[in-house]
Amino acid sequence: MRLQNGSSETSLKEVKEFSEWILSVGDGNAGGPNEGEAEIKVSNDILIEGKSDPIATIVESTYPLLKDHLWEPKYFQEMAILAPTYEIVEMVNDYVLSHLPGEEKLYLSSDAISNVEGNLVASEIYSTKFLNIIRCSGLPNHHLRLKVGAPVMLLRNIDQTSGLCNGTRLVIKHLGNRVIEAVVISGSNVGDKVFIPRMTLTPSDATRFPIKFQRR
Incomplete structure (x- = not known):
């Protein structure tokens, strides 16, 4: 930037x-x-001058008065926080989410071994509990916590004609049981209202895993 x-x-x-x-x-x-x-x-x-809570310092420095600007696309277009590890990403996400108003909604994924040739033995070795703890690029975690007003980013191309591509930023507007309503705040479709359905995904970097699994 x-x-x-x-x-x-x-x-x-x-x-x-x-x-x-x-x-x-x-x-x-x-x-x-x-x-x-x-x-x-x-x-x-x-x-950034260090304080007792470095995560809070980074968030407040990058996004001052966050709650007052949640629905302003330009506010998120001009700033971003980059993190070196998934652990730091989750710490930043948890901090921001905890400071947003409203009730939190928890989504749990349904993980399973993919039904493909050569994968039958894996289904007997790896439990669902093990699949739940896998964290990797291109997949949301098994536990996905969200609030209305939370800024999010797509991890996959869903509908390129509607601007729903990997990296597109949105703000959550409504949290249903099987669908999420959001407003696009980046790209060429800023301001559009979109619906993100429940879908089945596989790791984008499948070569890193000895097994083929899917997360819904």
């Missing part, structure tokens, strides 16, 4: 240096040659 927002205040040289630094961090080259650990110097202008 900093790269996209380069203006007269940020010279092209500074943008270039910042982009190269970001790439060096991602590639593991920042801090010199290393074997997975290195000390990295971070510029003061992109640091």
Whole structure:
């Protein structure tokens, strides 16, 4: 976002240096040659002053007065929180959800071994309880907690003509038992009301798993 927002205040040289630094961090080259650990110097202008609760500090710095801007698409289009692990993602999500007004609704997935050739033995080895604890890219967790007003992001392409693609941001408007009503707040269909039905998904990176399973 900093790269996209380069203006007269940020010279092209500074943008270039910042982009190269970001790439060096991602590639593991920042801090010199290393074997997975290195000390990295971070510029003061992109640091958030630490407090007792770092998650709260990050959320409040990125989304000030969140509850007052839930239904404003531009508010979410201009800001995002990136996290290095699923655990941190869940900590951020739990914090935001706990500070939104309204009643929480819990959705539980139905997980099962896929009925495909060569997968019959797996169905006898892996229990449903084991499948429930699997967390992976492209799938919501077994426990999905939501509230009306919660900002969410699609993990899959559902209907590209309606703008429902992987990465599309929405705000929850109604939580039914088998369908979720939401408002699109990113892309070319901002403001559209959409309905997300219950559906069956498989891991997007199936090569990481020794078994083929599905989550509804």
